[in-house]
Amino acid sequence: MLRNELNHYSPGEKLPSSRALVERFGVSPVTVSRALAVLAADGLVVTRPGAGAYRAETVAREKPVVDTSWQEIALTADDQGGERVVDASGLSANLAVPPPDVIAFNGGYLHASLQPERAMATALASAARRPGAWERPPLAGVTALRAWFARELGLTPAEVLISGGGQAALSTALRAVAPPGSAVLVESPTYPGVLAAARAAGLRPVPVPVDDGGVRLDLLQEVLAATGAKVFYCQPLFQNPTGAVLAPERRRELLEIVHAAGAFLVEDDWARHLGHGGPVPAPLVADDPHGSVVHLGSLTKATSPNLRVAALAARGPVLERLRAIQVVDSFFVPRPFQEATLDLVAALSWPRHLRSLAAGLRERRDAMVGALQRELPSLAPPRVPTGGHYLWLRLPAGTDETALTSAALRAGVAVSPGRGYFAAEAPAQHLRLGFADTSGAQEITEGVRRLATACAEVNL
Incomplete structure (x- = not known):
């Protein structure tokens, strides 16, 4: 809101005091301070200790057109004619935070409810x-x-x-x-x-x-x-x-x-x-x-x-x-x-955390296996892992992993296609479903139901 109101001030004009902004927007002084810091970092506001904040003196600059096509060669070929490949797309897809309405079966980290947040905060502060x-x-x-x-x-x-x-x-x-x-x-x-x-x-x-x-x-x-x-x-x-x-x-x-x-x-x-x-x-x-x-x-x-x-x-x-x-x-x-x-x-809380984590992962694993057996029995894994975050599902021959992944996302659940886990040609089609980045059995059950909807969309 404050960013939008900057147009009401001339370059170099002083903004209202922090106290006035607190009263006007009904927020805390810390929020106002952070907002001004963000605007200052963007070059829109200049803060002067003891004097207040001012709209920056803006100077319109024409951006030069830069031809970077030469980099395609420079970044690819080495002196011996070989190639360097830096491809983080597979990792980036799993590291991306899905929208709030999408259930994350593609995540590789613990849900906040499984993390030892209080113990970590105490340890860091100490x-x-x-x-x-x-x-x-x-x-x-x-x-x-x-x-x-x-x-x-x-x-x-x-x-x-x-x-x-x-x-x-x-x-x-x-x-x-x-x-x-x-x-x-x-x-x-x-x-x-x-x-x-x-x-x-x-x-x-x-x-x-x-x-x-x-x-x-x-x-x-x-x-x-x-x-x-x-x-x-x-x-x-x-x-x-x-x-x-x-x-x-x-x-x-x-x-x-x-x-x-x-x-x-x-x-x-x-x-x-x-x-x-x-x-x-x-x-x-x-x-x-x-x-x-x-x-x-x-x-x-x-x-x-x-x-x-x-x-x-x-x-x-x-x-x-x-x-x-x-x-x-x-x-x-x-x-x-x-x-x-x-x-x-x-800390004494570390062994307790590991016991709690084991129970939480086991509960989520069993919830996902049970939901698959009910909703998608043909995809339920024949072997249940005794540790880790994931289930590895083999898909029917000829399944289009990309189409199924896209359909799942439209249905509100993010999954990981199996192709990225093979160094060469994949011998079969797979999905990896993660259960650790979920709030519990209820969310997992809903996620599998959404996955079943996606499977029906692609005639699986």
């Missing part, structure tokens, strides 16, 4: 006031936080590096262990973020199929031999998107296969705190006798999308390369965030 909290941290991370991650992994703090979120850690890991232009083996299907990060680094993702027990080891051996790849990326626990857990009998063999090939195994342990109840297997890095595993662990998925604190763990010279890349990219993770994270996970 950490910010602590003496030394604003001092520069060690490059590898605050020692006590590294020790906390190390205890969970069965390693030492010296083998852990604090990183600014799981995606940043993943990009760092790929660049550390794979030379540009080389192949990176990935599970098929897999997390779209690894495909985007690999291609942005000039790497070539090569798929290795998974089944209910995780990666197919016979096929992994074949692809390692055929490609000469030196990196295999996998999610052994609650794999995104299938929810699969690496079978116990495959764990040791997987490590031996990767070591025999002289390769690294990048273990993305994003879902360690997302079990739905029951025991959770140890990370692969804890059982690695060769130093082949580069481990990624993040707290974001179990807390808030804004708590972007993760850890990289490795043994041997690769750890120094990981540290060097992170220093070049970002120097270090801000100390106040590290201190707040440490306070959060060390």
Whole structure:
């Protein structure tokens, strides 16, 4: 409203006082202050301490026409004639906040009702006031936080590096262990973020199929031999998107296969705190006798999308390369965030949060499975995951994923088409449905009902 009223003032003319604006619009002084700050940032208002706010002296400037067509070539081809592909469209679609009337089955983070908001606020406030909290941290991370991650992994703090979120850690890991232009083996299907990060680094993702027990080891051996790849990326626990857990009998063999090939195994342990109840297997890095595993662990998925604190763990010279890349990219993770994270996970409320989270995810998972069995029984998954955020649905042959996704959005529910989870041609059509970014069973039931309406629209 204040922006619209600026036309009533001449350039350089003084605006009413903050007190007058508070009375006129019936808002708080803080709201008026923020509004003036926004207008000042837009160059529409000039504030003078002790004198008030004035309409800015505006000077009409003709914008030059710039021909940027040359950038299509400069940004695409490198000196060797290769191509660099930086495509965040798949990630952006899942990160976008849907309109208020759309139910988010495409989200990858916790609904506000599942986040430990009070505990996070307390930890952040406490950490910010602590003496030394604003001092520069060690490059590898605050020692006590590294020790906390190390205890969970069965390693030492010296083998852990604090990183600014799981995606940043993943990009760092790929660049550390794979030379540009080389192949990176990935599970098929897999997390779209690894495909985007690999291609942005000039790497070539090569798929290795998974089944209910995780990666197919016979096929992994074949692809390692055929490609000469030196990196295999996998999610052994609650794999995104299938929810699969690496079978116990495959764990040791997987490590031996990767070591025999002289390769690294990048273990993305994003879902360690997302079990739905029951025991959770140890990370692969804890059982690695060769130093082949580069481990990624993040707290974001179990807390808030804004708590972007993760850890990289490795043994041997690769750890120094990981540290060097992170220093070049970002120097270090801000100390106040590290201190707040440490306070959060060390608090008595942390185990209670994890128990509450497990119950909340289990309730939402069961509500989605039950709603699918009632409304869309042909799509109900044959296997229910024991952890994670998602259900992976196989669609009938010939289904147009794009048409179904668009119809679902028109019906008021956002879903993720399966195509983006494959590094090459998809063997079948799928949908990924997320249940974590929902308020509970009632919203999930309504979302599945809307999805059923969309299926009927495309004759599914």
